[in-house]
Amino acid sequence: MAEFLANYLPAWLAYMVAGAIHVGLIINLVAVGALVFIWLERKISGRIQDRLGPTRVGGKFGWLQTLADGLKLLTKEDLVPGGADKMLFRIAPYVSFCASIAAFLAIPFAGGDYPFIVQHVNTGVFFVLAVLGLEVFGVILAGYASASKWSLFGAMREAAQVVSYEVPLGLCAVVPVMLAGSLDLVVIGDVQQGWFTNWLIFHDPATFLIFWVYFTCATASVNRAPFDLAEAESELVAGFHTEYSGLRWSFFFMAEYGSMFSVSLLASILFLGGWNGPLPITEWLGLTAANGDIAWYIGQVLGVINVIGKAVAGVCVMMWIRWTLPRLRIDQVMATCLKYCTPLAAAFFLGAVAWQWSLPGRTFFGLLESPAELQSVSEGWSDATAAATDEDEPEASEDQTVSSEPSRKVAAAKLTGAAALQIASTNLQGGK
Amino acid sequence: MGDGIYWPTFFFLLFSALACGFALAVVFSRNVVRMAFYLVMSLASTAGLFFLAGEDFVGAMQLMIYVGGTLVLLIFGVMLTSQKQFVEMKTPAGQWIVGLVTGCALVALLWMAAFETPQWQPISRAEAEAVAVQPTATPIGVALTNGRVDQLDQPDETLRGGMSSYLLPFEIVSVHLLVVLIGAAYLARAKRRSPSAAAPG
Amino acid sequence: MSGQAFVDQLKQKFGDDIVGANLENVDPWVEVTAQGLLAVCQHLHDEPSLAFDYLNSVTAVDYLETDPKKAAKADFEPHMQVVYHLFSMQHKHSLVLKVIVPRWRDDVPGQLPEVPSVAGIWATADWHERECFDLLGVKFTDHPNLRRILCPEDWVGYPLRKDYEMPTEYHGIRGR
Amino acid sequence: MVIGVARTDFEKLEVYQLAERLADLTWRIALHWDQMAKATLGGQLIRAADSVGANIAEGCGRGSYGDNRRFAKIARGSLYETKHWLRRAYSRDLLDAGQIEQLRSIIDELAPRLNAYIRSIGRAACNPKTDTTDYGPRTTHMSTLVDDPRVIEFDVRTDEMLVNMGPQHPSTHGVLRLVLRTDGEVVSEVTPHLGYLHRCAEKIGENLTPRQWIPYTDRMDYLAGMNMNLGWSLTVEKLLKYEPPEKGRHLRVIIAEMGRIASHLVGMGAYGLDLGSFSPFLYAFREREKILDLFEEVCGARLTYSYLTVGGATADLPRGWLQKCEAFLEQFEPIIAEYHALLTTNSIFIKRTAGIGVMSPEMAINFGTSGPVLRGSGVDHDLRRDGEEIYTAMYDGYAFEVIVEKDGHYPKDHKYPAVPHEAVLGDCWHRFYVRMLEVVQSIDLVRQAIDRYSTAEGGYGEPRKLTEKLPKGEAYLETESPRGQMGFYLVSDGSSIPWRARARSSSFCNLSVTSDLCRGCLIADIPAIVGSLDIVMGEIDR
Structure with a gap:
């Protein structure tokens, strides 16, 4: 965008304007997303509980209800308890909120050569997971600075829980990374293009199962029921945000919904094909870069709708779970993480490795041939010696990728991977 | 407008100022949890420097291990074991001196190391932009x-x-x-x- | 076992500690002295043919006519009755025990009448006796934790006594 | 907020015990002195010696380490003062050799220990259970060696916290206040504090006629007002030796059992809330509303009915009501399966309740618990079958089994979900389960009662006169209300106003087990345990 603006504006201003637009879009995405999700949560909980939910504000579906709530929260007094550490107490909600927003910086909404992404970080998966882990810091500060015992309990639970759940969450995220051969979210999304059979969730039984482990851990790491121990209202009054009121309190909620959205986005990119629909409709309609800017742009927007739709579905499932299940106890939450999620994630990870090793180049539970994008990665798996002897391997894979109109970046990433694997195989030989 | 502002330099200065400022705040703060908070900010600014240098992986690593892991556990420990609500720390004069000597020695070492590195000269903008991000x-x-x-x-x-x-x-x-x-x-x-x-x- | 036979049996075992009995009332009762209460209760609880293992209620009734006109005609001397309702889960039968004590120990106002606590025999007596102490001012000796239970700790007086007067003020709140 | 309040059981401190011995010994010695010595030296000596222990105790009770240390230092000052007065007494030939030896031995032990104690304050609270501090060179029997068998390894040491759960707390069912002593998430002690809703209803009962007191019984267990009305009415009728006509008897069964369903629905829904599951609460209230609609049609009120009264009921059932009631039961019965799916058989629900708060039958009886709490522990006791004649007569001829696990299984008159293998008899799960089964049983009973009511002849039982004189005497009666055995005790002196009206609350006794059940559980278990007792504070505080 900066390059585009530079045509009309001085370079320094172009950078600033482009940055401001990006940041503004992201903040709006989180804030408006939170508004929509709060409304959605009320509607969904209402329907689940056999009632209507909001109906009055803003017409038919009460769609302005959250805005009315927001206005109410704005006018509420901003209370700080007398015994609190005032600076930390005031700053804590912003820490959470910033961390929640920052995760969106590296999440692409559409792929291709010019992906829709704020900052193309080539270790996107890792960055998003790292930044999501920061949200807990705000919660802990809030709980500690509130000078309330209930808040302190909430903060202690949050710290213990989130730090533990990052382990299986990371393990689950490694599987798509391994299959796509890149930490770049754009690449991971792009390798799943084509039919839904190429989605990594359907790649093999292990990835299918590990998706559910991922979803469980994601629910736990964003503190949603049945893992919402930090705010467990029946035990801890309201946990870490017991002492908060007004706008600061709402920041925690925006952060929570923002995190829910970002882990769901991550799930949809890692496992559910990202911006690629279940059927290659954009290709059928010719909405690709080859057919001009407008067609490409429409294709990208369709991709954005796709990825957001999948993420919203994920968020809805989280809500559905919340209004159905009772809450676990803290020791059971930790046991779920350490006794079930982590070993399961590790086992499925090994399963995925074994599957890929034994059935390279196959997808959809081994029933179909992999698309070309996945081939180049899986070659490394197939036969190390063969790869080593084949001197033209990099070019060959490039030919393949060119033939099926992939993005240059994918090819570049693959090349590095292929080269590395080639060296690896030579090393193995040398060792022998 | 000519060259205008070279943004990477601007951000480099910004992040390094933040990192140093918060590092000083850590030293002069007495409350353990506030200290941890300043340390988080300092480390996060350092992570910013890494991102600026194109080392995304190291930056994310810094965030995940230090900020998300170590410091959270530190505060967790303080919460679990503290005798009263907000733990204050006082540094005796002797420790100040020891700290000062150690700190100065470290700074001197880093200073020397930094200036002995031959590439420690600003590269031209064209050169900088030519470096491909790997x-x-x-x-x-x-x-x-x-x-x-x-x-x-x-x-x-x-x-x-x-x-x-x-x-x-x-x-x-x-x-x-x-x-x-x-x-x-x-x-x-x-x-x-x-x-x-x-x-x- | 018929009422009279049961009372006779108790009298034989505990002698003068069984003061009397009323078998005409809807719920017949046996009157026990305060000194003999613990032994009698222990017997009622432990004796397999009786097995009163369930204590329904401990309460007290204040007998005092505050109206001087009616007091002249009243057919009782001022006194306090502590009433125990017992039940046996095994035999499904019940019993009422009464202990009659003066309203004030040695008739000095402020000195609470004393009755031994049966909390050692039935755990439920703990709270019932606390309530009785709180509302009627009966002191249960050897009670593990004889504090007010329903009224605040600093409440003055025993509300269910007939001569109780509601304080005009409690911590700045008007009482009446 | 103070974390780590020092415990107040200073009596167990060795320094305190020594100070006590010193004070008592000086007292005994000074007692035998002449008037002159007593008035001058004796008073001073005893004051100083007493003040040693008193300051240790006061410091211990102060809560903060700073205060504690300050008072301990004052105690040390008093000890030196005692020494001074003893030296004066010695120089004035007031002490004999044996006494000097005794005093010397105490002071020689006390002085170093007191110093060590002052140093130790803050390093460890003056809590004898956790205190391993060595109080001085002579205390070899309190060694802190690692291989000392009395020292056990614990989890990571954290500080104790005193937390107030309630009276304003989402899961204490009203205004119950629980004071928790916690170590991290583990609760070592729970002390319930009651009385926030105390209205002294019994005093009011001494100033009103029995029928006038009926509305006050509504406000005891306000979730089952009908059953409260019934209990008091039957008690008065017992004293009056009155028996309502047959039709009135069946009417009372219909109303009481519907009240039980409505009450158990709240208990069930609120228990879901306690465990963090919100939706069952609304499902339960949806059905409860329908029962309240039926009650409203009967008596005009939805919460405080005052419908059943001495002599029968204030009015007969309206025309067409029975059909509506039957339609409701028809619609309601299949829904219970949903509750079982959401709660009873939900695996998280089972994890949270099975094996938690286990109460043995002996304990349940000893604590006087009743109702589903008692039957959840496997005690086969239900006043509808085992109660007094005047109450069981109401259910005469009705077919029902007491809901209790006997010989390892619950009654098989209906199809119930199976008992999970994790559940232990007497735990929270069983208490909840008994309530769920009682709802089905009550549906059965209401259906039977409707049949009998519609064929019964005669009146429904006119209320007795408002100011009818009561016979002299006293009556006590317990009835099986939804939360347990609600007892009323009525003493009459022959006038129309009772001499004493007493309400024995079931929830009161059920709650008294809390501190024993909650010892050593986790914080999250407390709502689970208290919720499974299903208390109503209106009834406890009366």
Whole structure:
């Protein structure tokens, strides 16, 4: 965008304007997303509980209800308890909120050569997971600075829980990374293009199962029921945000919904094909870069709708779970993480490795041939010696990728991977 | 407008100022949790510097390990064990002096190291923009498992084989960390008098 | 076992500690002295043919006519009755015990009448006796934790006594 | 907020015990002095010696380490003062050799220990259970060696916290206040504090006629007002030796059992809330509303009915009501399966309740618990079958089994979900389960009662006169209300106003087990345990 603006504006201003637009879009995405999700949560909980939910504000579906709530929260007094550490107490909600927003910086909404992404970080998966882990810091500060015992309990639970759940969450995220051969979210999304059979969730039984482990851990790491121990209202009054009121309190909620959205986005990119629909409709309609800017742009927007739709579905499932299940106890939450999620994630990870090793180049539970994008990665798996002897391997894979109109970046990433694997195989030989 | 502002330099200065400022705040703060908070900000600014240098992986690593892990655990420990709500720390004069001497020595060392590095001159803008951003995780992963990427152009096959990987040192470090963790947990276990055994005896 | 036979049996075992009995009332009762209460209760609880293992209620009734006109005609001397309702889960039968004590020990106002606590026999007596102490001012000796239970700790007086007067003020709150 | 309040059981401190011995010994010695010595030296000596222990105790009770240390230092000052007065007494030939030896031995032990104690304050609270501090060179029997068998290894040491759960807390069912002593998430002690809703209804009962007191019984267990009305009415009728006509008897069964369903629905829904599951609460209230609609049609009120009264009921059932009631039961019965799916058989629900708060049958009886709490522990006791004649007569001829696990299984008159293998008899799960089964049983009973009511002849039982004189005497009666055995005790002196009206609350006794059940559980278990007792504070505080 900066390059585009530079045509009309001085370079320094172009950078600033482009940055401001990006940041503004992201903040709006989180804030408006939170508004929509709060409304959605009320509607969904209402329907689940056999009632209507909001109906009055803003017409038919009460769609302005959250805005009315927001206005109410704005006018509420901003209370700080007398015994609190005032600076930390005031700053804590912003820490959470910033961390929640920052995760969106590296999440692409559409792929291709010019992906829709704020900052193309080539270790996107890792960055998003790292930044999501920061949200807990705000919660802990809030709980500690509130000078309330209930808040302190909430903060202690949050710290213990989130730090533990990052382990299986990371393990689950490694599987798509391994299959796509890149930490770049754009690449991971792009390798799943084509039919839904190429989605990594359907790649093999292990990835299918590990998706559910991922979803469980994601629910736990964003503190949603049945893992919402930090705010467990029946035990801890309201946990870490017991002492908060007004706008600061709402920041925690925006952060929570923002995190829910970002882990769901991550799930949809890692496992559910990202911006690629279940059927290659954009290709059928010719909405690709080859057919001009407008067609490409429409294709990208369709991709954005796709990825957001999948993420919203994920968020809805989280809500559905919340209004159905009772809450676990803290020791059971930790046991779920350490006794079930982590070993399961590790086992499925090994399963995925074994599957890929034994059935390279196959997808959809081994029933179909992999698309070309996945081939180049899986070659490394197939036969190390063969790869080593084949001197033209990099070019060959490039030919393949060119033939099926992939993005240059994918090819570049693959090349590095292929080269590395080639060296690896030579090393193995040398060792022998 | 000409060249205008060179943004990477601007951000470099911004992040380094933040990192240094918060580092000083850590030193002069007395409240342990505030200290942790300042430390988080300082480390996050350092992570910003890494991102600026194109080392995304190291930056994210910094965030995940130091900010998300170490400091959270630190505050967790303070919350669990503190005698009163907000723990204050006072540094005696002797420790100030020791700290000052150590700190100065470290600064001097870094200073020397920095100025002995030959590339420590600003490169031209054209040069800077010409540097292609490389994937940062792949070489690390490759180096860990099977080969040193920095030695790819080593012509001698046998030499290349010898420098196979960092996997063994990595494993040794991991096991070492595990041992430290278990040791810490063991030391943290408090000893208490058992009421049942004390009553008859 | 018929009422009279049961009372006779108790009298034989505990002698003067069984003061009397009323078998005409809807719920017949046996009157026990305060000194003999613990032994009688222990017997009622432990004796397999009786097995009164369930204590329904401990309460007290204040007998005092505050109206001087009616007091002249009243057919009782001022006194306090502590009433125990017992039940046996095994035999499904019940019993009422009464202990009659003066309203004030040694008739000095402020000195609470004393009755031994049966909390050692039935755990439920703990709270019932606390309530009785709180509202009627009966002191249960050897009670593990004889504090007010329903009224605040600093409440003055025993509300269910007939001569109780509601304080005009409690911590700045108007009482009446 | 103070974390780590020092415990107040200073009596167990060795320094305190020594100070006590010193004070008592000086007292005994000074007692035998002449008047002159007593008035001058004796008073001063005893004051100083007493003040040693008093300051240790006061410091211990102060809560903060700073205060504690300050008072301990004052105690040390008093000890030196005692020494001074003893030296004066010695120089004035007031002490004999034996006394000097005794005093010396105490002071020689006390002085170093007191110093060590002052140093130790803050390092360990003056809590004798956790205190392993060595109080001086002579205390070899309190060694802190690692291989000392009295020292056990604990989890990571954290500080104790005193937390107030309630009276304003989402899961204490009203205004119950629980004071928790916690160590991290583990609760070592729970002390319930009651009385926030105390209205002294019994005093009001001494100033109103029995029928006038009926509305006050509504406000005891306000979730089952009908059953409260019934209990008091039957008690008065017992004293009056009155028996309502047959039709009135069946009417009372219909109303009481519908009240039980409505009450158990709240208990069930609120228990879901306690465990963090919100939706069952609304499902339960949806059905309860329908029962309240039926009650409203009967008596005009939805919460405080005052419908059943002495002599029968205030009015007969309206025309067409029975059909509506039957339609409701028809619609309601299949829905119970949903509750079982959401709660009873939900695996998280089972994890949270099975094996938690286990109460043995002996304990349940000893604590006087009743109703589903008692039957959840496997005690086969239900006043509808085992109660007094005047109450069981109401259910005469009705077919029902007491809901209790006997010989390892619950009654098999209906199809119930199976008992999970994790559940232990007497735990929270069983208490909840008994309530769920009682709802089905009550549906059965209402259906039977409707049949009998519609064929019964005669009146429904006119209320007795408002100011009818009561016979002299006293009556006590317990009835099986939804939360347990609600007892009323009525003493009459022959006038129309009772001499004493007493309400024995079931929830009151059920709540009294809390501190025993909650010892050593986790914080999250407290709502689970208290919720499974299903208390109503209106009834406890009366």
